[in-house]
Amino acid sequence: MKILVCTKRVPDLETIPTPEIPPKSPADIFRDGLAWRMNRYDEYAVEAALQLRETTGASRIDALTVGEEDAEEVLRRAMGMGADHGVHILQTNDRLTSPFTIAGLMAAYARERAYDLILCGTMSEDLMQGLVGPIMAGMLGWPCLTSVHAFAQSERSQALVCEREIEGGCQEALEIDLPALLTIQSGSCQPRYPALSKLLRANTYPLEVFSEETLAPADARQRVVTVRPPEQRREGVRIEGSSESKAHQLAAMLRSKGLC
Amino acid sequence: MPIKSVVLIAEAETDGNPSAAMDLAAVGDRLGQDQPVGVHWLVVGKHAAAAGEYLSESTGYPATALVVPPEKPLTGALLANLAKPVLADLRPEIIAFLHTSSAQDCVGPLAIALEAACITGVQGIIADGDQFIFQRAVFGGKWLTEIRAGDRPVVLTVLPGFFQWEDTKRQPGPLEIQQPSPSPQRIRLIEARASDCEAALGQAETVVAAGRGIGSQENLDLIHRLAACFPKSAVAGSRLVCDAGWLPYSRQVGVTGATVSPALYLACGISGAFQHLVGMSGSRFVAAINKDPDAAIFRAADVGVVEDLNTFLPLLIEALERNRSYTA
Ligand SMILES: Cc1cc2nc3c(=O)[nH]c(=O)nc-3n(C[C@H](O)[C@H](O)[C@H](O)COP(=O)(O)OP(=O)(O)OC[C@H]3O[C@@H](n4cnc5c(N)ncnc54)[C@H](O)[C@@H]3O)c2cc1C
Numbered sequence: 001m002k003i004l005v006c007t008k009r010v011p012d013l014e015t016i017p018t019p020e021i022p023p024k025s026p027a028d029i030f031r032d033g034l035a036w037r038m039n040r041y042d043e044y045a046v047e048a049a050l051q052l053r054e055t056t057g058a059s060r061i062d063a064l065t066v067g068e069e070d071a072e073e074v075l076r077r078a079m080g081m082g083a084d085h086g087v088h089i090l091q092t093n094d095r096l097t098s099p100f101t102i103a104g105l106m107a108a109y110a111r112e113r114a115y116d117l118i119l120c121g122t123m124s125e126d127l128m129q130g131l132v133g134p135i136m137a138g139m140l141g142w143p144c145l146t147s148v149h150a151f152a153q154s155e156r157s158q159a160l161v162c163e164r165e166i167e168g169g170c171q172e173a174l175e176i177d178l179p180a181l182l183t184i185q186s187g188s189c190q191p192r193y194p195a196l197s198k199l200l201r202a203n204t205y206p207l208e209v210f211s212e213e214t215l216a217p218a219d220a221r222q223r224v225v226t227v228r229p230p231e232q233r234r235e236g237v238r239i240e241g242s243s244e245s246k247a248h249q250l251a252a253m254l255r256s257k258g259l260c
Numbered sequence: 261m262p263i264k265s266v267v268l269i270a271e272a273e274t275d276g277n278p279s280a281a282m283d284l285a286a287v288g289d290r291l292g293q294d295q296p297v298g299v300h301w302l303v304v305g306k307h308a309a310a311a312g313e314y315l316s317e318s319t320g321y322p323a324t325a326l327v328v329p330p331e332k333p334l335t336g337a338l339l340a341n342l343a344k345p346v347l348a349d350l351r352p353e354i355i356a357f358l359h360t361s362s363a364q365d366c367v368g369p370l371a372i373a374l375e376a377a378c379i380t381g382v383q384g385i386i387a388d389g390d391q392f393i394f395q396r397a398v399f400g401g402k403w404l405t406e407i408r409a410g411d412r413p414v415v416l417t418v419l420p421g422f423f424q425w426e427d428t429k430r431q432p433g434p435l436e437i438q439q440p441s442p443s444p445q446r447i448r449l450i451e452a453r454a455s456d457c458e459a460a461l462g463q464a465e466t467v468v469a470a471g472r473g474i475g476s477q478e479n480l481d482l483i484h485r486l487a488a489c490f491p492k493s494a495v496a497g498s499r500l501v502c503d504a505g506w507l508p509y510s511r512q513v514g515v516t517g518a519t520v521s522p523a524l525y526l527a528c529g530i531s532g533a534f535q536h537l538v539g540m541s542g543s544r545f546v547a548a549i550n551k552d553p554d555a556a557i558f559r560a561a562d563v564g565v566v567e568d569l570n571t572f573l574p575l576l577i578e579a580l581e582r583n584r585s586y587t588a
Contacts, residue, residue: 013399013400013402013531014531014552016399016402016403016554017554018402018403018554022403026405029398029399029403096405099378100377100378103368125400126398126399127398127405128381128396128397128398128399128400128533128534129379129380129381129396130364130380131367131368131378131380133368134364134365134366134367134368134369135368135369135371135372135378136368137368137369138368138369138370138371138372138373139372143337143446143447144336144337144365144368144369145336145365145447146336146361146364146365147361147364147516161450164361165509165516166360166361166516167360167361167515167516168455168457168516168517168518168519169455169456169457169509169510169512169516169517169518170452170453170454170455171451171452171453171455172361172449172451172452172453173449173450173451173452174335174447174448174449174450175447175448175450176446176447176448177446177447180446186499186500186503187503188503188505188509190503190504221371221376221377221378221409221410221412222377222378222379222407222408222409222410222414223407223408223410224405224406224407225393225406225407225408226393226405226406227398227403227404227405227406228403228404228406229403229404230397230401230402230403230404230556230559231404231559232559233541233559233560234546234559234560234561234562235562235563236558236559236561236562236563236564237562237563237564238558238563238564238565238566239563239564239565243567243571243572243575244575246565246567246572246575247572247575247576247578247579248579250547250563250565250576250579251576251579251580251582251583252583253563254524254547254580255583257545259466259490259523259524259545260466260489260490260524260580260583260584
C-alpha cells in the first residue's frame with residue numbers, strides 16, 4: 001500500500017493577537033514573530049499512516065506540503081516521525097490561499113503516482129476549513145471520509161473500516177473502498193514524538209521540490225476579502241485587579257447571581 | 261435583478277421534527293432580505309417525506325423530498341450522489357447545508373461536480389451588490405474572515421446557532437416526494453453507536469470545564485476542587501483534554517461530545533473554538549479564565565478573567581470556600 005500524507009505548517013494560535021483594528025491586507029493577520037509548527041491534525045495523520053504500516057506492511061509513506069521555503073520544516077518532522085520521503089510544492093503563498101488552489105496542486109502531484117490512500121488532517125488549525133482533503137478527493141474522483149480517528153484494513157480486500165465520532169458524540173463505523181482519501185481527527189492514540197537523532201537524520205534526506213507553475217494551478221474560485229475581529233456574543237465583562245482581588249470579585253459576582 | 265435560486269439541504273435520517281434545519285430556513289430568509297431569492301428545500305433520508313412536509317409547511321418554501329430506503333443508510337457520499345441530479349435541474353446559485361459530518365464529507369466533492377465555490381462554517385452573511393459575502397471564523401475564533409465567491413455558485417455549510425428563524429404565518433410550500441434507488445456506494449455505513457456522554461453533565465447546574473490550558477492531568481485536581489465549591493456540579497473537558505486522556509470522552513463538551521446548558525459554565529483554559537462553543541452556548545451564565553487576553557472564549561463569556569490557572573484557581577477556590585463558610 002502506498003500512502004500520501006498531506007501536512008501544513010501553521011502558526012501557534014496562542015501567539016496570534018486580535019487587535020481591534022484589523023490589518024488592511026487580510027494576509028497580514030499572519031504577522032511576523034509567530035511561532036510555527038506542524039498542524040496538530042496532520043501529526044495524527046502521519047501517526048495513522050505509520051501505524052497502518054506497522055500492522056499491514058504498507059510499502060511507502062510520502063509526506064507532502066504546499067507552502068513557502070519554511071514549510072519544509074513539516075516535511076522534516078514527518079520524516080523524523082518515520083515517513084519515507086518528502087515532497088514540497090513551493091508556493092509564494094499569502095497564507096490565505098484558496099483551498100481549491102492547494103487541493104489542485106496536491107491532486108496534480110498525486111494523480112499519476114498510484115497512491116492507494118491519501119491522508120490529510122481533518123482541518124488546519126489556522127483556517128479551520130476542512131476543505132483541502134475533500135476537494136482533492138473530488139478532483140481525483142475518489143471517495144472521502146472526514147474526521148476519522150481510527151481505521152484498519154477491512155476483511156474485504158481493497159477497503160478500510162473507519163471509525164469516527166459525529167454530532168453529539170455518536171460513533172460510526174464505515175467501510176470505504178480504496179483508493180480513498182481520509183481526513184484524520186485527533187483521538188486517543190497520540191502522535192509519536194520524533195527522537196532528536198531521527199530529526200537530525202531527516203534533515204539530511206533529499207526532498208522532491210516542485211514549483212507551483214509546473215503543476216498547473218487550479219482556479220481559486222473564492223477569495224478572502226477582509227478580516228475583522230469577531231463580534232462579542234456575550235457581554236464579556238473583564239474583571240481587573242490583583243489576582244487575589246480578581247478571585248474575590250469573581251466569587252462575589254457568582255454569589256450575587258445565586259450561582260454558588 | 262434576476263432572482264437568485266437557493267437550495268437548502270436537510271438530512272432526515274432520524275425521526276421527529278427536523279428542528280436543527282430551522283437554522284437553514286433562517287439562512288434562506290437572511291439571503292432574501294436584500295434581494296429577491298427563490299428558496300427550495302431538498303430533504304434527503306429515511307424520514308424525508310415527513311421532514312419535507314414539516315419544513316415546507318412551516319417555512320412556506322417548496323420542498324423536494326428524496327426518501328432513501330432504510331437499508332441504505334445516508335452517508336455524505338450518498339447525500340452528494342442523490343443531490344446532484346436535483347441540483348442540476350434547479351441550478352441554484354447558493355446551496356446551504358448544516359455543518360454536519362455528512363455535509364463535511366460531501367460539500368468538497370459536490371463543489372467540484374458543480375464547478376462551485378465552497379465555504380464551510382459560515383456564521384454571517386453580508387449583501388454586496390447582487391452578490392454575498394460570507395463570514396467564517398479562523399484561528400480558533402480569534403478572527404473572522406469574509407469570503408467572496410465570485411460568479412460561480414457556492415456551496416455552504418452553516419454553523420448552528422448563528423441564524424435565528426422567525427416564525428411567521430406562511431402559506432405552506434408544495435412538496436414533491438421522490439423515491440430514488442441508490443446504486444452501490446463506495447462508502448458503506450456498517451455500524452452506528454449511540455453517544456456515551458455522561459448523563460450527569462446534562463443535569464449539572466454548574467459545569468466546570470477544563471481545557472488544554474490546565475496543562476497536566478495532575479492539575480485536574482484543581483478543577484475537581486473548584487467543582488466541589490458548587491452544589492450539583494460536574495467536571496467536563498474540551499476535546500483536547502479528552503484526547504490527552506486526562507478525562508474520559510464521556511466528559512467532552514462540544515459538537516462531537518455533550519451539549520450542556522447549565523446555570524453556570526466555568527471555562528478554564530479553553531480557547532473557544534466553535535466546535536466547543538456549540539456544546540455550551542445554551543448555558544445561562546458563562547465565566548472564562550484564560551491567560552491569553554485575546555482568546556475567543558472571552559467573546560462567548562459573560563465575564564472573563566485573564567489569569568494563569570495554576571496561580572488563579574487556588575485563589576478562586578479559597579474565595580469560594582470563604583464565601584460558603586459565610587453563608588453556612
Ligand atoms: C471535527 C471536529 C470536531 C471537534 N469537536 C470538538 C468538541 O466536541 N469539543 C471540543 O472541545 N473541541 C472539539 N474540536 C476541537 C476544537 O477545534 C479545538 O481544537 C478544541 O476545542 C480546543 O481545546 P482547548 O480549548 O482545550 O485547547 P486550545 O485551543 O489549545 O486552548 C488552550 C487555551 O488555554 C489557554 N491556556 C494555556 N495555558 C494556560 C494557563 N496556564 N492558564 C490559563 N489559560 C491557559 C490558552 O491561552 C488557550 O486559549 C473538534 C475539532 C474538529 C476538527
